[in-house]
Amino acid sequence: xxKTTQPPSMDCAxxxxxxxxxxxxxxxxxxxxxxxxxxxxxxxxxxxHGLKNNETNEMASLIITEDRxxxxxxxxxxxxxxTAVYYCIVSSGSGNTGKLIFGQGTTxxxxx
Amino acid sequence: xxxxxxxxxxxxxxxxxxVTLSCEQNLNHDAMYWYRQDPGQxxxxxxxxxxxxxxxxxxxxxxxxxxxxxxxxxPLTVTSAQKNPTAFYLCASTNRQGENYGYxxxxxxxxxxx
Numbered sequence: 001x002x003k004t005t006q007p008p009s010m011d012c013a014x015x016x017x018x019x020x021x022x023x024x025x026x027x028x029x030x031x032x033x034x035x036x037x038x039x040x041x042x043x044x045x046x047x048x049h050g051l052k053n054n055e056t057n058e059m060a061s062l063i064i065t066e067d068r069x070x071x072x073x074x075x076x077x078x079x080x081x082x083t084a085v086y087y088c089i090v091s092s093g094s095g096n097t098g099k100l101i102f103g104q105g106t107t108x109x110x111x112x
Numbered sequence: 113x114x115x116x117x118x119x120x121x122x123x124x125x126x127x128x129x130x131v132t133l134s135c136e137q138n139l140n141h142d143a144m145y146w147y148r149q150d151p152g153q154x155x156x157x158x159x160x161x162x163x164x165x166x167x168x169x170x171x172x173x174x175x176x177x178x179x180x181x182x183x184x185x186x187p188l189t190v191t192s193a194q195k196n197p198t199a200f201y202l203c204a205s206t207n208r209q210g211e212n213y214g215y216x217x218x219x220x221x222x223x224x225x226x
Contacts, residue, residue, distance in 0.1 A: 034214065041222075043116075043202050044155070046214030087154065099170070100204075100215060102147070102154035 004088045009107045012082075018075040020106050022088030025069040030092050033064060034100065035073045037084040044087065044102075047073065078110045114139045118203050118218035125190070125197065125225050133188045133221045135203035141216070142207060144186035148172060149200040149220075158201075161186055190223065198225045 005023040012018040024033065032051050036044040048055055048062045050071075055062045061074040075082055087105040116137045125131045135144065143162045147155040157170030161180040175194025180186055186205075190197045200222050204215040 036215075041200070041220070043118075043204075043217030043219050044215075046216070049214060099145075099157055099160060100155075101157070104154050 003101070004090060004103055006086075006088050006103065006106045008104060009109070011109050011111055012075075012078045014080060014110055014112050015077055018078040018082065018108060018110070020073040020075075020086050020088075020108065021070065022073070023070045024088070024090045027068050027090050028092075031090045032092070033062065033068075033071050034089045034091060035060070035062065036087045036089065036100075036102075037082075038087065038105070039084045047086075078108075080110050080112065082108065083110045084108060116203055116205055116216055116218035118201075118221050120221060121219070123221055123223045125223060127225055128192045130189055130191050131223065133190065133201055133203075133223070135186045135188065135218060136184055137186075137205045137216070138184060139205060139216060140183070140207075141205035142183070143205060144180070145204040145206075145215070146170075146176075146178065146186070146188045147202045147204065149202060155202060158188065197223055199223060 032049050034049040035047040038044040048060050050062045064071045085105040085107050087102050089100050091100050119134045145160040146158040149155050156172050158176050159170050159178040161167035164183050167178050167180050177189045200220050202220045203218040206215045
């Protein structure tokens with residue numbers, strides 16, 4: 001599975017959009033981009049995933065560049081409860097081994 | 113409601129003892145996973161199982177053992193051979209059918225060796 005690169009930390013003002021970048025320059029054609037977040041001392045929570053098209057759900061939007069070498073997770077109106085570690089993962093998914101390889105993630109601090 | 117249940121939430125073990133962490137899911141998921149998380153670190157894969165009666169080693173399987181006798185259950189045993197077992201342990205599951213679904217994680221077990 002390809003590796004990802006994320007900034008270690010970011011700040012965001014409450015009510016503003018939080019844009020979390022991720023580089024995955026070695027992603028292969030059958031690998032999806034997944035985003036999870038982990039609030040302190042809890043299990044990670046699935047946010048969104050995509051292959052090559054932009055995706056949106058009730059939690060966030062995922063923008064994937066045309067060459068698929070990078071993506072951005074967008075939380076449109078960040079709240080204090082969005083403070084967490086955000087993990088960007090690329091994986092060929094459950095069709096093969098289904099393994100998710102977690103990096104260090106980005107610690108997002110939402111400030112009042 | 114469907115989900116994954118891990119128990120106990122906190123576990124203390126004396127050095128040299130084996131302990132078993134429970135993971136049960138009622139999501140009808142085929143695949144189950146065990147991860148370990150150390151303070152300030154990401155998750156590392158210990159073992160995974162895609163079907164009943166079959167499992168594979170992850171990146172840090174030494175000192176751990178698992179079984180998958182039922183689809184719903186994937187217990188993890190931390191043996192005395194694990195040199196540094198104090199960590200946060202997370203169980204996850206996913207459906208292998210068709211589209212790549214997200215993983216569902218349990219709330220974790222915090223193991224401390226005393």
